[in-house]
Amino acid sequence: MTSAPSAAPEAAHLQHAHGPGSPVPVQTRSERFASASHADFPPVTGRELEWRLTPVARISDLLDGALNGAPFPATVSPAEGVRVEWVARDDARIGSAGLAEERAAANAWSTTEQALVITLTAEEAVTVTVDRTAPDPTPRAAHTIITAAPNARGTVILDHRGPARLTENIEIIAEQGSDLTVVSLQEWDDEAVHLSSHFGRVERDARLKHVVVSLGGAIVRVNPSVHLAGDGADGQLLGLYFADAGQHLEQRVYVHHIAPHTVSRVTYKGALNGEGARTVWVGDVLIGRDATGTDSYEQNRNLVLSDGTRADSIPNLEIETGEIAGAGHASATGRFDDEQLFYLRSRGIDEQEARRLVVLGFLLEVVQKIGDADLEARLLGLLEDELAAVEVV
Template structure:
């Protein structure tokens, strides 16, 4: 199945939203929603690193995922049991595939063009439940994957999508939240040090439904998880949360897009990260678009980075587009800095050694996101993993 929103030929400047005007022949994309989208990798030009969606990424490190042949066979998947959550494999032709969104870059399109079957995680029932889906043993060969998480109307669940072991993976994850449903999805990256993971998440939220989407990136050499949320119907609500800890030589990237496309929708975006070690890198780009039909919108996005050592780099770029004046509120914030000297002084003045004081400050900084997951066991395990990151083990 191939779907393109504009054309199935090689994209032109016009297809990417570029329009001539008096300042010159080409200008950047006018509106975030105008970006070219297609399920066919051939519709995208080869990646050079100069494209708007790739200019912060180490594209040479994953050229095999953007241009090479990918193994689209079933991944090795294990899952915990939970009443009301069923896993199955569905064919490419299934009508649910493509309902949440379409690829906007070549890696996502390559994965979409390559997968054989999609993993369906179907959620039903109004009782709260938790299920963990683990992908492991993927090896070092480039692979493709496609996952559909479908929450039936008025259902409730927490779904953890976890990656461990070695991987060179390009994937798409579609999240369809039915009317009145309340769904939490945690994307947990705990790959080995040399792994590469490029993921695009697409979510569609129906009337009066709520999605809490949490990205936790700890392991992997290059991890790029880009969540895109479409608040398609009145009363939709999304909390997009992220947590990352970048070590020496590690590149962790998130490009977040929230599209308010209906009246009285709400979004909160909060991503927090820490960086330590030479060459540690993080990239966060947050796009919020409030469409002309999205009256009464309430939106806010923020990104905070804590720099622990010299030799690190954090790029943080919030963007906000508003096409209607009738909104409840909208804003964005970004900050990158070192330890708060006053906090350290306060703790040391009470007899706490400097190393322990630094650990407590970082722990408190990152715990804000961890504590919103809603699963005590997972929260405790992640805090222990962050402790290990701080100690460099």
């Protein structure tokens, strides 16, 4: 079995005897079964490791139902040095960064008729916004490939809105010497459901900053996997989320250090408010046997604003070589820092406003690392809107 980004679908299928349902256990995260075919994955029961924290009964149509595989509506802002095209599902570029590792992603892979391909070639930094507004809640599939050519620089913002029910795969390739930022912003309508698997591959001396911002939607599950495949590759994975009453926001992050002298930093921060607000964060980092000189750190922080919420936070670290520069992980979930509140109150700020300022400061650490001033200002406004309706206790 293999989940190697370069593996072809046929190669994965040859190992199906060791795939889902096999008595042969998966020994390490990199050995997870991968396939482009929905039929290769057994039905989801909700007891599986990758699904046990997800409300699977509410996403059955995306797991197993018929999906609209026509191109998902997308408007791409024009920019110098950016090529945009739709390609057929047999295009050789599809599958170059990874393959589906679970049933919902495979359903999308098997159904999608065309993939949206965005290629950045300019060495001067550019910003591209992809407006993806769902027209209705019809269950849909999608596939997107984002590539930064050698030495290219740029930011791609995937801006999601509307009443979607969407399962999709997004492939991200940062070729040698490139510097690519990809931001996935979930500002869906309240009833929307979004399942998204991201596959990143970072080549020699390239840098990928991957950002997930989940604010809207009923159920949002974004799973980024980043493979640091070239010597000196750098992966920065950032996440920001704010779960309201009844909202389920989930992210499962995987970083695979394959090549020597690679660097990764994972920082996800979220807040929860309201009865039934639920967040799930699972962070897996694997330092492979050839990844000498690796420097890696992952952390997840959750701020609880009310009773009736639940935050699951599970960091995992595997190391297959002793010759590393450093590796670590951290996780924390709790309420306010009383010292911060005391400091603000002592300067004449009323308690409710002081609490909101603490929450905002907590979340802005991630916002300020994005590197796009316009987007950062927009996110600040969205967070202020979220907090305006919160009675922080």
